[in-house]
Each structure stands twice: as C-alpha cells, then as structure tokens.
Amino acid sequence: MSNTISTSTPHHLAKTPTGIYGIDEITAGGLPQGRPTLVAGSAGCGKTLLAMEFLVRGATLYNEPGVFVTFEESPDELMDNVASLGFDLDDLRERGLLWIEHIYLERSEIEEVGAYTLDGLFIRLAHAFERIGAKRVALDTLEVLFSGLRDEALIRAELRRLFRWLKERGVTAVVTAERGDGTITRHGLEEYVADCVIVLDHRVTSQLSTRRIRIVKYRGTMHGTNEYPFLIDQHGFTVFPITALGLDYDVGTERISTGVAGLDEMLGGSGYYKGSTVLISGTAGTGKTSLSSAFAAAACARGEHALFVAFEESPAQIMRNVRSIGIDLRPAFTEQYLHFHAVRPTLAGLELHLATITDQIARIKPSVVIIDPITSLISQGFNSEVRALFTRLIDFCKQHGITLLLTSLSEMGQDPEGTDIGVSSLVDSWLLVRNLEMHGKRNRGLYILKSRGMAHSNQIRKLVLSSEGISLIEIPSSSLQLTS
C-alpha cells in the first residue's frame, strides 16, 4: 500500500490515498485531492462502508479529520453498522478526527411555500468542517434531497453550487449515489462530479455473492479499468487487483527441493523454481497429498514456513496418513513451521477463500503454499471465476517469491490432462500422476507434462509410496501401458 501522493501524471494531479486495501492500487495512488469522487452502487453494495472507511483510514493512517454527512442512517445506526468492520467511531469522534452530521429530511413533514435555498446544508457543513479541521468529507447520500424536497430545479442548482463550494474548500469528498437504470446514478449526480466515478456492484451467481468495484472514470490519470472483486470483512474493504499486480515480478533461478529426491532428479536435478507455481493432477488416491506433504516437510526441514490449505482433509488426518509413508509432519506442526488452513470449500465464496488465504500468507510469510485440492473450488463458481481467483493468487505468490503447489483431482475415466479448470496454462510446472497397469498390477505413474525453463525428464516413472518414503522408479518402456 502506497502512502505517497502519485505525481506520475503530466498534470501532477494530486491524490489523496484512501488507505483502503486495493483501492489505492487500482487508482494509482488514491482519489483526486480536494475534489469530489462519486461512488455509485445499488442498495447493499457497500457504498456507505466505503465512504466511512475512507474517513476512518484517513483519520487513523494519515491524521486527516473527516466529516461524515449521513442523510439516511442516524449516527447510532451508522455506528452499529460499521462496528462489525472493527471501526471504533466513538474513539475517533472523541479524538476530534471524525464528525458525524445527521441530516434528516422527510417530505411529508415539510410544506414548501415560496423561494428557499439549501443554505442550511452549507452552514452545517461549514460548521462541521471547522469544528475538526476536516480534510475529508463523505456525503451519504445526497439523493435524499430529491425525495425530501419537491423543487428539483432548485435542488440541481444547489447541488452544482455545493460541488463548486466543496472544491473551493479543498476537501476531498466521497459522494455516494444509487445506481440508475441505464445511467450511472438514478438522479444523474455524475453530471456534477466530473473527476472520478467509481461503481460498486454486488452480484449473486450460483448462489454465491461476489462484490465488484470498477473505476468508470478518473479524469487526468491512469487507472485500472477492470472490474475488481472486493470483500467486506472484519478488516473493512479489500479490493483484489488482478492486473494491477502485473507480470513484473522478479524471476529467480533459485531452486527449491520437492522433498522427493527422485522428483528433484526428474526436474533437472534440483526441484522446482523458487517462486514458481506447480500443479499436480491425478485421480483419487494417486499420491497428490503425499507429494504435497513431502514438499511441505522439506520446506520446514530447511527452517522455512509452509502453509497447507486443506479443502478435503483435516490436519490430523493428513498428518496421520503421511506418517505411514515415512513423512512426519508433527514436529514441524508443533514448532509452528507448518501451518494448516483447513476449511470446507462450501463455507465461503471464492473471494472470501482468496482473502483468507492471502491474509494467512501475509501473516505467516511462508516460503511454500500448498492448496489441496483446487478442484474443490469448482463447485464454488464458474470456471472463469476460479481461474481469475487463481490468477490473482499466483500473482500474489510470485510477487512474494512464494512457491505455490496446487493439486487437482481428476475424475476416474476423465483425461487428467483436460481437468485442470483452466489453471494449467498459468502454472510453471505441471505434474501428472495416474494409474498404470503393469504385469497384472496396478501402479502409480508420474510424469512431467511441462516445466517451464528447465530441462526435465520426459519419462513416466513409477511412484512408490512406502514406509520408507516416496520414490520414483524408472520403468522399462516395453512394460508400459496406461489405463484410463
């Protein structure tokens, strides 16, 4: 998260960092300083929370006091709603970093007789600004004026005056508005806010909700144009920039052991590239979890941290099972080199899974991350979404030099080369494990389908899981027959 003001544009457009994770990345530094930004979205998509977090982060991270003008919710309702995000508004109010101005407007209680202005609004705003020396303001939402008052021409004239006035005062404003039918906002507020327009969206597909954010317009600056998924949890907003991360991470030539001597040998003698992404595909019971565990054990034995994300088995079950093949994960687990994140895939949406995994990575700082298996997430969404999720996770891991090992479960009778939910093109090394029939026996065979940037074996080797560990044995080519 950058806390500097970006001056990368020709006009040296000053920006105010929001302090909201991800938003400063996709806006290349924050919102236009001293100018209003429009945040549009339908009901329940997080406009109010975004506006509030903008003020809370401004107060806590940048010591910029802010005024929250609430037209809909009372201060008490507002505080209850954001308490779940871990914002202590009372504390900020006491420290003079936040002022909540509640504007109540109810058309049925008001009779309009003759000419009037909205000077009361201006006077109240000015008074609130002066009280705390506001640098930021959130207006949530001005559209209440349209339902509370009858004279629309007057409201529009006053809105124009209001935005001009806000700019003159040099406060950075976030103005929320309801999405319109075919327009950005229902009452056309975008007409007055020309500098920056952000749209929030909340969609439910396959009974799972995904929140998305998009910068529709940002005058005078480059910005990400994609829709970025975001999450609202106990830490507030998290926007996941996909392309903002780019492909500009360092690629090293450092190698990292797979934990299986025979497999290291197949991969040019020294294992995976550090910071690469590895996919192991195979049908049930072909040793994917065993290979993953060996990889984790080797990392922990080097004194590194490993994060094992288990979607199907409990940590105890994994540790018990791999002990039978001579891999003892328990010391690494008790000494907290090995961290398990065991969760049912159906427990959360894709975004939440990604968020919790990234959160754990940030906390644990592992050198290797294992996700076993990624196929559990298919039921969680459409393939394109799963692919997008992994693109982001892979980018994130590469940026941090973390080696990511993914396993993928192929259905019996399915071609394992075709069941990788579109992730295979994203990975650097792709290993396949499948059943072999030789001399009347059923064996496991492992081969490397691809491994970018290294000379690797093209053989199919017999994968033997015994109490002495995992070994890969060369098979005489004459005796080979694959089953499908």
Add this chain to the structure above:
Amino acid sequence: MSEQNGSKHLPDLPSDKSEFWILRLYVAGHTMRSLTAIANLQAICEEHLPDKHHIEVIDVIEDPERASTDQILALPTLIRALPPPIRKIIGDLSNTERVLVGLEIAQRSP
C-alpha cells in the same frame, strides 16, 4: 437577531394553551429573502393569531449549532413548535393561504 411580536409575556397566556402559538423562523443573515419571510410571517400572525403568538427568529449563520440540532436544511424554515404536532414550512412564506394551511391555522381559527 431575535425579534418578538406581541405576546412577550408568557404568564399572560390564554387559559387554553393549545391556542397559543410558538413559531420559530430560521433564516440565514439579513438577506432580502430573510426579511421577506419575517415580514410575511409577522403579517400573517397579526391578522390570524392576534395576541396569541410568539415569534422567535434564529439566524443560523450566527448560531450554526441550532441548524444542526433543529435539523434545518432549507432556509428560510418556519417551525411551529406549539401547538403540537411540530410542523415545518420552508420558503419565504409568500403564499399566505398555503402558510395558513401548512400551519393549520385555517382550520383552527375561529
């Protein structure tokens, strides 16, 4: 700027309290619009509520706190504090008939 008209002496209230009117007029400075609203209100009260009204004029530029606590947005705003329920009228009160309806004086006057 605080202006009283007529019944300044609250002890001399008529026995029927519901028939006594307390009206608060919120304005922003001494603008033409403010003065128009004050004059309009005074004229209406003289005619329709003689000796049973009290007008308080509040300049929210001098007392912005009041604008917040009393939920004033548009200016001028007239609030009927008594008799209950509270009624709110915004504008320069240029249409007497509608002010009377808004304040419910029309129905209440004998």
